[in-house]
Amino acid sequence: MNIKFINAKIITMEEPVQVLEGELWVEGDKVSYVGPMKDDKNIKWDREIDAAGNIIMPGFKNAHTHSAMTFLRSFVDDLPLQEWLYERAFPMEAKLTGEYIYHFSKLAIMEYLTSGITANFDMYMQNELNAKASIECGFRTVLCGSINDFGGTLEEIEEEYTRFNHYHPLLSYMIGFHAEYTTKRETLEGMAALGQKYKAPIYTHNSESRNEVAGCIERYGKTPTVFLDSLGMFEYGGGGFHCVHMSEADLAICKEKQLHVVTNPASNLKLASGIAPISKMLDMGINLGIGTDGAASNNCLDMFREMFLVTGLAKYRDMDASSVDAVNVLKMATVGGAKAMGLKECDTIAEGKKADLIMLDMHQPNMQPMNNIIKNIVYAGSKQNVVLTMVAGKILYDFLDGKQKFNVGVEPEEVYTKVNEIMINMKN
Amino acid sequence: MNIKFINAKIITMEEPVQVLEGELWVEGDKVSYVGPMKDDKNIKWDREIDAAGNIIMPGFKNAHTHSAMTFLRSFVDDLPLQEWLYERAFPMEAKLTGEYIYHFSKLAIMEYLTSGITANFDMYMQNELNAKASIECGFRTVLCGSINDFGGTLEEIEEEYTRFNHYHPLLSYMIGFHAEYTTKRETLEGMAALGQKYKAPIYTHNSESRNEVAGCIERYGKTPTVFLDSLGMFEYGGGGFHCVHMSEADLAICKEKQLHVVTNPASNLKLASGIAPISKMLDMGINLGIGTDGAASNNCLDMFREMFLVTGLAKYRDMDASSVDAVNVLKMATVGGAKAMGLKECDTIAEGKKADLIMLDMHQPNMQPMNNIIKNIVYAGSKQNVVLTMVAGKILYDFLDGKQKFNVGVEPEEVYTKVNEIMINMKN
Numbered sequence: 001m002n003i004k005f006i007n008a009k010i011i012t013m014e015e016p017v018q019v020l021e022g023e024l025w026v027e028g029d030k031v032s033y034v035g036p037m038k039d040d041k042n043i044k045w046d047r048e049i050d051a052a053g054n055i056i057m058p059g060f061k062n063a064h065t066h067s068a069m070t071f072l073r074s075f076v077d078d079l080p081l082q083e084w085l086y087e088r089a090f091p092m093e094a095k096l097t098g099e100y101i102y103h104f105s106k107l108a109i110m111e112y113l114t115s116g117i118t119a120n121f122d123m124y125m126q127n128e129l130n131a132k133a134s135i136e137c138g139f140r141t142v143l144c145g146s147i148n149d150f151g152g153t154l155e156e157i158e159e160e161y162t163r164f165n166h167y168h169p170l171l172s173y174m175i176g177f178h179a180e181y182t183t184k185r186e187t188l189e190g191m192a193a194l195g196q197k198y199k200a201p202i203y204t205h206n207s208e209s210r211n212e213v214a215g216c217i218e219r220y221g222k223t224p225t226v227f228l229d230s231l232g233m234f235e236y237g238g239g240g241f242h243c244v245h246m247s248e249a250d251l252a253i254c255k256e257k258q259l260h261v262v263t264n265p266a267s268n269l270k271l272a273s274g275i276a277p278i279s280k281m282l283d284m285g286i287n288l289g290i291g292t293d294g295a296a297s298n299n300c301l302d303m304f305r306e307m308f309l310v311t312g313l314a315k316y317r318d319m320d321a322s323s324v325d326a327v328n329v330l331k332m333a334t335v336g337g338a339k340a341m342g343l344k345e346c347d348t349i350a351e352g353k354k355a356d357l358i359m360l361d362m363h364q365p366n367m368q369p370m371n372n373i374i375k376n377i378v379y380a381g382s383k384q385n386v387v388l389t390m391v392a393g394k395i396l397y398d399f400l401d402g403k404q405k406f407n408v409g410v411e412p413e414e415v416y417t418k419v420n421e422i423m424i425n426m427k428n
Numbered sequence: 429m430n431i432k433f434i435n436a437k438i439i440t441m442e443e444p445v446q447v448l449e450g451e452l453w454v455e456g457d458k459v460s461y462v463g464p465m466k467d468d469k470n471i472k473w474d475r476e477i478d479a480a481g482n483i484i485m486p487g488f489k490n491a492h493t494h495s496a497m498t499f500l501r502s503f504v505d506d507l508p509l510q511e512w513l514y515e516r517a518f519p520m521e522a523k524l525t526g527e528y529i530y531h532f533s534k535l536a537i538m539e540y541l542t543s544g545i546t547a548n549f550d551m552y553m554q555n556e557l558n559a560k561a562s563i564e565c566g567f568r569t570v571l572c573g574s575i576n577d578f579g580g581t582l583e584e585i586e587e588e589y590t591r592f593n594h595y596h597p598l599l600s601y602m603i604g605f606h607a608e609y610t611t612k613r614e615t616l617e618g619m620a621a622l623g624q625k626y627k628a629p630i631y632t633h634n635s636e637s638r639n640e641v642a643g644c645i646e647r648y649g650k651t652p653t654v655f656l657d658s659l660g661m662f663e664y665g666g667g668g669f670h671c672v673h674m675s676e677a678d679l680a681i682c683k684e685k686q687l688h689v690v691t692n693p694a695s696n697l698k699l700a701s702g703i704a705p706i707s708k709m710l711d712m713g714i715n716l717g718i719g720t721d722g723a724a725s726n727n728c729l730d731m732f733r734e735m736f737l738v739t740g741l742a743k744y745r746d747m748d749a750s751s752v753d754a755v756n757v758l759k760m761a762t763v764g765g766a767k768a769m770g771l772k773e774c775d776t777i778a779e780g781k782k783a784d785l786i787m788l789d790m791h792q793p794n795m796q797p798m799n800n801i802i803k804n805i806v807y808a809g810s811k812q813n814v815v816l817t818m819v820a821g822k823i824l825y826d827f828l829d830g831k832q833k834f835n836v837g838v839e840p841e842e843v844y845t846k847v848n849e850i851m852i853n854m855k856n
Contacts, residue, residue: 074803
């Protein structure tokens with residue numbers, strides 16, 4: 001499909017970040033032009049979309065999530081992290097089948113689309129089914145290894161790494177493990193060796209709670225980041241999810257090894273884990289992305305909520321209302337996330353980049369007046385403003401004829417019926 | 429109009445809070461029946477709406493806001509509270525005309541409707557124009573006096589109090605002043621006398637920032653709550669907006685005088701003011717409402733964002749993931765706010781109550797699976813789920829035919845054009 005967007009306000013997210021007026025061409029799965037109105041007589045358009053002054057920008061990257069955990073939404077709330085994880089989440093997870101993961105991943109993907117998210121960095125089990133859901137929906141997924149002492153082997157990670165990186169254009173795979181506190185030293189050493197064998201970055205949950213950090217210090221006399229680094233885990237980079245309780249030494253390692261940090265503010269609040277030192281990491285030049293975490297802890301998968309929390313909590317933490325401004329937050333939610341996920345072709349809107357983009361409705365009260373469009377998006381924007389979500393040149397979600405439409409190969413009502421049926425089975 | 433809703437999931441917010449299946453009748457501006465399917469052959473229905481399993485519940489009460497401050501949305505961000513207020517907000521406010529306030533209030537009302545808000549407690553200037561906007565839109569507003577050393581007199585407050593409480597069924601008025609730190613002692617004493625003359629509650633901004641509390645202690649040797657109480661300000665009750673930095677003595681006064689506390693978590697984060705001690709106030713039995721504050725500081729007027737922040741920040745502040753659960757938050761956003769605003773007929777859904785209600789779309793990914801509907805609303809809900817907002821029996825906003833429709837006596841596009849024109853004038 002060749003699609004032309006006219007009359008758009010475009011935020012390409014190329015530096016310097018600004019709002020341009022013009023048009024945008026999508027040919028196949030790529031952006032072929034962005035700029036002022038231009039002669040296009042040699043191109044046959046399948047569709048011309050009048051953006052009517054609305055914003056077009058790169059889709060958000062959900063840089064840390066567990067899609068299939070939508071099954072636990074509003075099922076296990078109001079508990080401390082460790083109790084939540086070991087006594088509630090893990091026992092229910094033990095009942096999950098591949099089929100269940102497939103349906104709950106589809107539900108998550110539909111929710112991502114409503115929030116303008118065009119790719120996820122997904123850490124979960126049975127990646128075959130997760131991958132199937134993404135591909136069928138036309139959604140872009142970077143899978144992340146998640147082995148720990150309760151499941152998965154290094155051999156499986158190696159097999160998945162080689163397989164899923166040559167599987168489908170919408171799919172890629174990063175080496176990863178669940179967390180230091182769930183994975184024995186021997187496995188961690190094997191993981192580090194695997195990263196070095198493939199010269200690959202390694203990702204994991206890191207320093208999410210105080211307990212986790214204290215436990216690692218008790219076990220190894222080091223914080224998680226220092227300990228994992230001492231094993232050679234980050235010789236080829238990688239990253240940490242959460243990174244709430246980071247020491248100066250931890251942050252120095254992030255900087256030195258160019259580790260990506262993905263922050264998950266809603267989940268960190270709701271589980272009472274804490275507030276990550278975002279402004280400090282920004283000042284140090286550490287690359288930052290934003291993730292929703294899974295629906296079990298958040299409980300929703302909404303990048304607008306996360307963006308406001310990133311800046312609001314940074315302002316509170318620093319006791320400085322000027323901390324972490326809107327442009328920095330928008331970068332984190334787009335280019336920062338893409339960088340963390342290795343999605344070099346999906347970070348900005350430019351000729352030759354993948355057409356992973358969204359349209360935001362400015363003709364809504366929360367976007368008026370237009371004193372500052374970027375601040376409106378970050379501070380006042382909501383899922384309600386998302387009127388189009390496109391992945392690889394294909395419109396997967398839109399309100400173009402006024403009504404909500406999913407184009408993910410399945411009727412939404414079928415998915416809702418299915419997931420409620422599954423929950424009845426799982427609770428029995 | 430007589431409207432009948434069938435096939436609904438109804439949360440009346442009557443105790444105990446639960447989800448019922450059934451139907452709901454609206455005759456004129458009141459609810460005439462709520463319960464299981466029932467014979468209705470004597471009623472002529474103007475409209476029958478199939479709720480299709482969606483939620484019907486009381487509308488949210490925005491219990492502290494400054495509607496017309498939508499003009500400052502994304503215009504003055506990233507500054508400390510005092511600088512923000514004195515150097516940015518006040519000088520721009522000096523340029524506001526009544527006509528400007530009228531249009532920006534309409535913009536705010538439209539935004540409230542998109543978030544399921546059916547009434548606001550509005551503290552601003554030139555209430556005549558604010559009132560005009562609300563009445564024309566069909567929206568319910570409780571006006572709040574806001575005099576301070578920069579504008580307004582006690583005589584004006586008295587005149588407004590007697591006038592606006594007998595002005596229009598959608599309107600009422602509470603005595604109030606801006607804040608201790610902007611109002612000289614003589615005026616505060618006059619205010620207390622006025623409350624006593626009319627046996628009326630008095631409302632004000634209270635203990636929003638540390639600076640404010642420190643200033644009051646320096647001036648009077650007392651915290652704001654203790655000082656104001658010592659003037660006889662709360663002999664007939666009243667309430668405080670924000671109440672972030674409250675001492676034990678302050679909270680004891682709130683309890684003793686049955687003061688209402690309205691929390692504004694997004695604004696308090698964004699201005700780096702702090703986190704209010706919500707769980708402590710709940711434990712003490714203090715009535716709590718939730719407000720968005722104005723768009724100048726928030727920057728949006730979205731009750732879903734506020735609800736998640738109330739619980740998320742309480743969990744963080746208490747370092748206890750079980751603090752302030754979803755049911756308590758939903759009470760604050762509805763019945764608690766209504767109580768603070770004196771809206772005795774608009775708090776719950778029951779026979780004879782005003783038909784101020786909303787419908788929330790459960791047929792959306794973020795509301796699935798339905799493990800716990802109330803938790804889904806508070807933890808995962810968004811403006812995107814609001815498909816109908818009714819005030820006094822009139823549908824002011826809906827998606828009933830799939831497309832967004834405002835029914836506020838003016839085309840949205842007219843309002844957007846107008847407010848951007850006004851901004852151009854004000855910036856010159």
